[in-house]
Amino acid sequence: MQFMLMFSEGQAQFDMRNDPSHAPGYWGAWNAYIGAMTQAGIIVNGDGLQGPHTAVTVRLRDGVRHVQDGPFADTKEQLGGYFVIEVADLDAALEWAARSPSASYGSVEVRPVLPPPSGGGV
Amino acid sequence: MDGARSAIETAARASYGRLIAYLSVRSRDVAIAEDALSEAFAAALRTWPETGVPETPEAWLLTAARRVVGHDTRHQRVRHAALPAIELAYEEAMTRTSPEFPDDRLRLMFVCSHPEIDAGARAPLMLQTVLGLDAARIAAAFLTSPSAMSQRLVRAKTRIRESGIAFETPAGNVLTERIADVLSAIYAAYGVGWDAISGADSGVRGLASEAMFLARLTAHLMPEQPEAKGLLALLLYCEARTAARRDASGVLIPLTAQDYRLWSRDMIIEAEGLLTAASRFGVFGRFQTEAAIQSVHVQRAVTGITQVRALVHLYDFLCSEHPSLGAMVSRAVVHADDGRPQEALVMLDELPPQAVRTYQPWWCARAHILEHLGRADEARASLVSAIGLTEEPGQRIFLSRKLDAISGV
Incomplete structure (x- = not known):
């Protein structure tokens, strides 16, 4: 089964990414985690994302374009990256989610990927 | 939670478990017993901290349960199936002459860990029925979703009802095996990630105090079973090191580097006593072996050194009698520490690659060797x-520091 793991982090963690005293620890933990997933052969795809200040949000309402700087919702934690993994079941997906660095300081949302429509389509 | 409050909660859980066991044994239906008592138990957890534990806690719970089940139309199913048992229990509670309400919890624990029940559901089932823990808390400890855990528990209870599992203490030659199932379920409740002895200091806590409660209960209810004492001793040794396991900033301190002055002397003394008492039966088993391994480690507090050779013998024995991935990995480590790192590496590499690839203690052991x-x-x-x-x-920080230290080589 495929699951998407969505990693959310607080501003403090986004700030660590470029802070010389914290960056090695921050990236070291992520590289080790991604390395372990790679070694287990479960990664379908995934990426880290640049910080929420780089986000632009687009909405179309009644034919009018609304374009906004910043993420879609102003919350304490923001999406920092995602991976789609192939594992046996939800419990296995949760196990991987718990191992991620952001589980201990942010949060990880785990969702099954919608399977492709089965045969019989147009 | 303060100490007094926690003592009251423990008392409420003990009475609840006794009553669930009593009702389950007589109605042969755990789910109905839980339905009958759930509101009364919630009321007890709410009011007892204010009023104190009633003099006859079981009678208090049963009075509340009778009121709810007798008057509330939502409890139709319970009324038919469990009301006779509730009435019987009520009579028993009101007229009892012995100081304690009859205790059928051991029978209930044998049912919860029955081979007919899915192995992954046994510990959760025991925690829910004997202790009244809610599914969400159990789910978090076992790292599964609350809804999935609820379903798992419902399925297990349906299985108990439909397969007609006997609510009896097993006898004869299956007894040893069935006791092992009960003890394994309690050990599982003690915590995920604690399956390896070397991992017993890994830091992710399961339901430690709840598992201690169950281990104490089984040792108390089966005084003639050395393995029950062995498990309680094992958990006490592990709990004794709680204060020494992390530094002030939460970084893991491995067993061999811990300040033994921070270990709980009382718990270690109790564990040593249990292990000695268990050994008098002359039947050595898995949990006594694991406890004996912990006993060797705590000897360092007295002798200042760790008897590696003793650990080698104990792990060799454990792996030949009760092989598990955790024990095999720990065995390799003690062989390396006893001067045979090359052989130890072979031991690790002979383990099934599929199983060890995501088994964290294996990678720690490999790095060490x-x-x-x-x-x-x-x-x-x-x-x-x-x-x-x-x-x-x-642990991430501890291992990262180790990584930095090796890079200096």
């Missing part, structure tokens, strides 16, 4: 895998 052998680059690579597989920030 490769470091012994002076193979720094490979040790570093294994450490990185171990860091990537840990769930615990305190």
Whole structure:
């Protein structure tokens, strides 16, 4: 089964990414985690994302374009990256989610990927 | 939670468990017993901290349960199936002459850990029925979703009802095996990630105090079973080190580097006493062996050194009688520490690759042994895998520091 793991982090963690005293620890933990997933052969795809200040949000309402700087919702934690993994079941997906660095300081949302429509389509 | 409040909660859980067991044994239906008592138990957890534990706690719960089940139309099913048992229990509680309400919890524990029940559901089922823990809390400890855990528990209870599992203490030659199932379920409740002895200091806590409660209960209810004492001793040794396991900033301190002055002397004394009492039966088993291993480690507090050779013998025995991935990995480590790192590496590499690839203690052990052998680059690579597989920030920091230390080689 495929699951998407969505990693959310607080501003403090986004700030660590470029802070010389914290960056090695921050990236070291992520590289080790991604390395372990790679070694287990479960990664379908995934990426880290640049910080929420780089986000632009687009909405179309009644034919009018609304374009906004910043993420879609102003919350304490923001999406920092995602991976789609192939594992046996939800419990296995949760196990991987718990191992991620952001589980201990942010949060990880785990969702099954919608399977492709089965045969019989147009 | 303060001490008094926690003592009251423990008392409420003990009475609840006794009543669930009593009702289950007589109605042969755990789910109905739970339905009958759920509101009364919630009321007890709410009011007892204010009023104190009633003099006859079981009678209090049963009075509340009779009121709810007798008057509330939502409890139709319960009324038919459990009301006779509730009435019987009520009579028993009101007229009892012995100081304690009859205790059928051991029978209930044998049912919860019955071979007919899915192995992954046994510990959760025991925690829910004997202790009244809610599914959400159990789910979090076992790292599964609350809804999935609820379903698992419902399925297990349906299975108990439909397969007609006997609510009896097993006898004869299956007894040893069935006791092992009960004890394994309690051990599982003690915590995920604690399955390896070397991992017994890994830091992710399961339901430690709840498991201690169950271990104490089984040792108390089966005084003639040395393995029950062995399990309680094992958990006491592990609990005794709680204060020494992390530094002030939460970073993990491995067993061999812990300040033994921080270990709980009382718990260790109790554990040593239990292990001695167990050994008098002359039947050595898995949990006594694991407890004996812990006993060797705590001897360091007295002698100042760790008797590695004794550990080698105990792990060799454990792995020949009760092989588990955790025990095999720990065995390799003690062989390396006893001066045979090359052989130890072979032991690790002979384990099934599929099983060890995501088993964090295996990577820690591998890094440790490769470091012994002076193979720094490979040790570093294994450490990185171990860091990537840990769930615990305190261990992540500890291992990262180790990684930095090796890079200096």
